[in-house]
Amino acid sequence: MRDEQLITLAHGAGGKASSALIQSVFVSAFGPHQDKSLQDAAVIDVQQHFGAGSRIAMTTDSYVVSPLFFPGGDIGTLAVCGTVNDLAVCGARPLCLSAAFILEEGLPIRELQRVVASMADTARRANVSIVTGDTKVVAKGQVDKVFITTTGLGVVPPGVQVRSDQAEAGDAVLVNGPIGDHGAAIMLARGDLGLSADVRSDCAALNPMIGDILSAVPACRVMRDATRGGVGAVLSEIAQASNVAIALDENALPVRLETQGICELLGLDPLFFANEGLVVVLVPQAQAEAVLSVMKNHPEGQSARQIGQVVEQGQPLLYINTSFGTKRMIELPYGIQLPRIC
């Protein structure tokens, strides 16, 4: 990355430009923990303080979604779900959250109260406490309404090891529901398209479902929540981290008709649309059915299914077996389809 470069929207989009920024600016200064392509939360060994096997997971995300309110949720539900899910996919039981608010002068307090009520309600349902916080106010025009940063803390039970670099040939690739709904809902909610369709964000706290999956099938190798960058970005990162080829089955990809319609109209790929209640699980094929049946016991897992398989080791690749019988390579885009999605 050249020094004279300027930050662009692509740097925040979860594609190649984001990875390049993270590697060249953050990982080089702070160390390898910063690389979210390996895991959604840092797992910190605290055995010197609390005894053998004690591990804590920590994750942080800023939420800058626009608009603040959208079908299926708002910035508050997002700020709790996103952070709780990042802990859960690392095998951690969420313990507590912090919430830092940056508010624009002139924001109606009623809107803030609505956001805060969503956060409290979502936290209650995810069984996690918001234990500390911060509030800053900046002058009108120096921030867009409300930005929220939540940080989550979780406890990783002894023996649990879920990491992006553990995929192996023969693993099944599973998802718990339709892909791309969050991205499509935000795109519609902005109103720029002049379209209307009944698409709601899939925003949901997945820790109860993920906890059940890990109890039933401790052999799960990889779990990632497919937020910014979508299922495509997450699988591409897993392929890189584990040095494997992943083949998806086009016919098996669950995409709602409305989301598919928006994608076709705009020439975009739902594989790279953001989700906020979608987990990608890689597990030995023999255990795939067991995971799917646990998913289907939860409201967020009603449409759970296998979408592909890890086919080879030794070269990072991601492709789709299309309905025409051809193979289409999937490349992580440089930037993103839409900024401020989360």
Place this chain on the structure above:
Amino acid sequence: MRDEQLITLAHGAGGKASSALIQSVFVSAFGPHQDKSLQDAAVIDVQQHFGAGSRIAMTTDSYVVSPLFFPGGDIGTLAVCGTVNDLAVCGARPLCLSAAFILEEGLPIRELQRVVASMADTARRANVSIVTGDTKVVAKGQVDKVFITTTGLGVVPPGVQVRSDQAEAGDAVLVNGPIGDHGAAIMLARGDLGLSADVRSDCAALNPMIGDILSAVPACRVMRDATRGGVGAVLSEIAQASNVAIALDENALPVRLETQGICELLGLDPLFFANEGLVVVLVPQAQAEAVLSVMKNHPEGQSARQIGQVVEQGQPLLYINTSFGTKRMIELPYGIQLPRIC
């Protein structure tokens, strides 16, 4: 707080308006942990996970200081020091930090690298790791350059209890250095005043000094870092939380000549100027000398001194015994002297 109200700069200023917002919007929704007037970090009991006496401290702050770079530090040093200090004053040993960046499209990457290098350097000197992070980019005009939210995690050793509601009559009120320098440095750095003077922010990580104080004098009752709102706001909160009267000695207040000059010119009170490397310690009078001598062993404690005493219990009061022999009551201001100080 009435629903039709709008957020004002006063709500983010650390005075009465901030307290009102926190109480009416956040504490009511998330529970009492949110109230930073009681402690700078939440202390979380984790003994069900890690055994008897296990406690973790967690704190978060967003940094929105303008300008990004100022004499004595920058937004990066601030983001590490502020969070490390919030942990330390709760008696916690800082363990690790997360860092979430919200960047404005068009920000020169060189400036980001400068900020990140300051963070890495400050973290190294404070002996704390930055273990996870996040980067969001928003369109030009939707944020002012860079906002950083850091969250800190610390371990509270068994038996350590430092809280704002433990002050008792007879306690000495100590500080480790001159007050108001951070606020004065930011005010000058903005250049709006057309003044120049040699004032540097006191920005420093105090965890080594505070660790030594707690080892030497475990009887310390209250510790607070006097950031936004200054020494005045912190003492006023301690008086409220402990229900005591605190008397300060005007002649004992350490204020640099340059900071005093800026205050007099603007009609402002250095007691309410922000600090970023200043801790207020309340300790039984008999142990005051022991604490001061530990402070003086550290570069940040060279000008350590006693500035007052807790004089009565039963009514929350804060006043100054002036050099004219009169008493001046100190009221927490409604708003603040300056926004975006930290």
